[in-house]
Amino acid sequence: MILKGAEISRYLTKPDPTRPALLIYGQDAMRVALKRAEAIAALTGPNADEEMRLTRIPGADLRKDAALVLDAIKEVGFFPGQRVVFVEDTPDAAAPALKAALEEWAHGDAVIVVTAGGLTKSSALRKLFEPHQSAVVTPIYDDPPGEEEITRWLKEAGLTEVPQTAMRDLLALSRALDPGDFRQTVEKIALYKHGDPEPLTQEDIALMAPATIEAEVDELIDVVADGKSDAFGALMRRIEAQGIAPVTLCIAALHHFRALHAAAADPGGPQAGLSRLRPPVFGPRRDRMARQAQSWGMRNLEEAVHHLLDTDLQLRSSSRAPQMALIERALIRLAMMPRGSR
CATH class of the missing domain: 1.20.272.10 (Zinc Finger, Delta Prime; domain 3)
Incomplete structure (x- = not known):
């Protein structure tokens, strides 16, 4: 299943744990990393690292040991809760190892989250994931976050009321900053306004926006x-x-x-x-x-x-x-x- 547009953000905030794998790819490594972190957090919930419910595998390692993913998804954890196997910076050469893991995947196994850089239509990873009946593909483009996504981030950080004038400035700021800086700025704004009964203003946003070096x-x-x-x-x-x-x-x-x-x-x-x-x-x-x-x-x-x-x-x-x-x-x-x- 290939997701597009607003479907991507909605799915990554609430991924389906009954689907075996998720491929997240895009040219901008920061955007891909943010979306990957969001998806894994939604799947596993808190304390996944401490409870050993999250296994990280460098994608390049699968060329040497193709069984790494298959072994990881079949492991039985000591703690209850959803498990995830995260394969990072995955090259096309890892496609055969991932194909074997997908073929052996069964309900109760760990969900496989795969990230990669920009992939062409001829990419072995895309050819593996896109026609798969159950796997999900989310291409991440260099578009700034939209109003729906910004609103959700603010709500998650505890800020629920955002006037339209403030939202226009946030949208403008999202086009001016890289994704990581913008996400941090949104969280900073929400923290700054936490408990303040006054609505978010343009002045608040300008105050919290990163200062220019010049x-x-x-x-x-x-x-x-x-x-x-x-x-x-x-x-x-x-x-x-x-x-x-x-x-x-x-x-x-x-x-x-x-x-x-x-x-x-x-x-x-x-x-x-x-x-x-x-x-x-x-x-x-x-x-x-x-x-x-x-x-x-x-x-x-x-x-x-x-x-x-x-x-x-x-x-x-x-x-x-x-x-x-x-x-x-x-x-x-x-x-x-x-x-x-x-």
């Missing part, structure tokens, strides 16, 4: 985009003392002003435009950038982007002009530019 650079670019030239000098000196390269500052400023330009050009307005960026902008930062885009206007943003492109070319050229002075002059000029939609 936080001070972002702050400097915001000062420029907000036209706060009086705050520019102290921030610039602090960043200069950290040894951040002038080209890095220029790239960050270009990225920011191009995002503002795209937001200002969006027919749905700056808020919608920022949500459509990849990665999307969410929470209070989206509101701030939307205000910036509206304040600057299309023509001024085009001029700002052209000015930064010229500065970038100078920084990368053979010019002997002091590079930090070049980018500082460019950013000051932007901070002091008149705003408006001319």
